[in-house]
Amino acid sequence: xxxxxxxxxxxxxxxxxxxxxxxxxxxxxxxxxxxxxxxxxxxxxxxxxxxxxxxxxxxxxxxxxxxxxxxxxxxxxxxxxxxxxxxxxxxxxxxxxxxxxxxxxxxxxxxxxxxxxxxxxxxxxxxxxxxxxxxxxxxxxxxxxxxxxxxxxxxxxxxxxxxxxxxxxxxxxxxxxxxxxxxxxxxxxxxxxxxxxxxxxxxxxxxxxxxxxxxxxxxxxxxxxxxxxxxxxxxxxxxxxxxxxxxxxxxxxxxxxxxxxxx
Amino acid sequence: xxxxxxxxxxxxxxxxxxxxxxxxxxxxxxxxxxxxxxxxxxxxxxxxxxxxxxxxxxxxxxxxxxxxxxxxxxxxxxxxxxxxxxxxxxxxxxxxxxxxxxxxxxxxxxxxxxxxxxxxxxxxxxxxxxxxxxxxxxxxxxxxxxxxxxxxxxxxxxxxxxxxxxxxxxxxxxxxxxxxxxxxxxxxxxxxxxxxxxxxxxxxxxxxxx
Numbered sequence: 409x410x411x412x413x414x415x416x417x418x419x420x421x422x423x424x425x426x427x428x429x430x431x432x433x434x435x436x437x438x439x440x441x442x443x444x445x446x447x448x449x450x451x452x453x454x455x456x457x458x459x460x461x462x463x464x465x466x467x468x469x470x471x472x473x474x475x476x477x478x479x480x481x482x483x484x485x486x487x488x489x490x491x492x493x494x495x496x497x498x499x500x501x502x503x504x505x506x507x508x509x510x511x512x513x514x515x516x517x518x519x520x521x522x523x524x525x526x527x528x529x530x531x532x533x534x535x536x537x538x539x540x541x542x543x544x545x546x547x548x549x550x551x552x553x554x555x556x557x558x559x560x561x562x563x564x565x566x567x568x569x570x571x572x573x574x575x576x577x578x579x580x581x582x583x584x585x586x587x588x589x590x591x592x593x594x595x596x597x598x599x600x601x602x603x604x605x606x607x608x609x610x611x612x613x614x615x616x617x618x619x620x621x622x623x624x625x626x627x628x629x630x631x632x633x634x635x636x637x638x639x640x641x642x643x644x645x646x647x648x649x650x651x652x653x654x655x656x657x658x659x660x661x662x663x664x665x666x667x668x669x670x671x
Numbered sequence: 672x673x674x675x676x677x678x679x680x681x682x683x684x685x686x687x688x689x690x691x692x693x694x695x696x697x698x699x700x701x702x703x704x705x706x707x708x709x710x711x712x713x714x715x716x717x718x719x720x721x722x723x724x725x726x727x728x729x730x731x732x733x734x735x736x737x738x739x740x741x742x743x744x745x746x747x748x749x750x751x752x753x754x755x756x757x758x759x760x761x762x763x764x765x766x767x768x769x770x771x772x773x774x775x776x777x778x779x780x781x782x783x784x785x786x787x788x789x790x791x792x793x794x795x796x797x798x799x800x801x802x803x804x805x806x807x808x809x810x811x812x813x814x815x816x817x818x819x820x821x822x823x824x825x826x827x828x829x830x831x832x833x834x835x836x837x838x839x840x841x842x843x844x845x846x847x848x849x850x851x852x853x854x855x856x857x858x859x860x861x862x863x864x865x866x867x868x869x870x871x872x873x874x875x876x877x878x879x880x881x
Contacts, residue, residue: 468786468790489792489794492789492792493791497787497791499783499786503783503784503786504784504787505787505802506784516788517791517792520794575790
């Protein structure tokens with residue numbers, strides 16, 4: 409199982425638990441494998457432990473039980489700074505540095521990795537194009553951008569040093585529906601080209617089914633099921649079905665009342 | 672004879688006392704910056720220290736300035752010269768706004784920004800100097816501003832222990848029961864305070880993020 413780094417799963421959780429100091433358990437007996445090049449979506453409602461799971465991967469949190477492997481190596485054998493620099497990280501609040509220009513924001517990891525200035529500049533231009541932004545935006549500050557542009561910069565920044573992993577925590581959650589749909593489409597196209605190993609957190613079933621190669625449903629700190637998108641919709645697992653149902657009612661409450669009598 | 676005439680007639684002395692005043696304030700603020708900012712940063716890293724450090728700085732500020740000058744008098748080396756003693760006392764007074772503003776400034780940086788930096792693999796030092804400190808800078812400058820204005824006021828009392836400064840006129844005027852002499856010390860001191868307040872306020876605005 410612990411063979412060469414490139415053979416096994418890209419990320420592996422083995423019986424992982426996470427408990428706060430006050431004793432409450434946020435994650436229990438969590439076992440999951442993320443395959444190389446796939447987009448694994450962690451789906452679940454608020455407080456189900458998705459974000460906790462994500463932050464365990466780049467050691468923003470440290471598990472209290474079990475083991476996590478990245479590239480076949482246990483996390484405690486990784487130098488945490490090295491680990492984080494090979495994992496791109498995108499969050500809902502974007503977290504762009506307000507005092508840096510777009511170019512400096514995107515170039516942060518290359519800069520702390522000691523790249524030469526002109527190489528960083530080329531990379532920034534390349535990345536701006538990649539995420540569909542005009543290179544002229546490079547000299548702007550985050551406050552001068554729209555929400556969608558900011559999130560694109562966030563994605564570009566995460567990709568800057570060409571990491572093999574990408575962790576995305578509800579990256580499109582704060583956007584209006586049209587911009588969100590646009591970014592989702594672009595993410596799919598981008599992922600097809602780049603083939604990163606992506607762990608994507610969302611509570612939006614539609615987003616999960618659209619973007620995920622597999623969808624892992626979480627509830628109360630536990631993994632309910634890991635399914636391919638088409639399996640997910642037809643699963644007989646009561647919790648999965650409940651999530652799908654809840655979403656159906658949420659989408660069209662009026663037409664449902666009119667078209668079909670309640671079950 | 673009015674105040675303006677008095678100041679004009681004694682302009683050499685007024686300038687000398689102003690220079691002394693500036694020396695007391697400048698030296699103490701510089702020392703307070705050198706001590707207070709690192710202390711403020713330190714207690715963001717060791718939260719256990721934050722209560723005792725802030726509490727200590729708070730207590731120092733509640734000591735009446737005249738009493739503080741007196742309390743420091745027996746200190747070796749420091750007590751030997753009045754200006755040293757005044758500078759030390761003023762430094763102690765200036766510590767609280769500096770420590771507190773450095774601490775709250777860094778603590779007040781958007782947690783999403785800090786988390787993004789950490790998640791990208793910034794070391795603690797990179798996070799501090801590239802992200803937290805620059806984003807806290809305007810709040811820290813605000814602390815320097817408060818400390819400076821405070822020091823300019825308190826430094827007038829340093830004349831009571833013979834440390835010079837514009838307080839000389841104030842105490843001399845009090846002894847002579849002469850308002851013009853009092854004002855000849857008070858007005859330049861007030862002008863210094865206003866000048867420091869506006870210029871540091873301008874700097875604070877310029878450095879504010881967003």
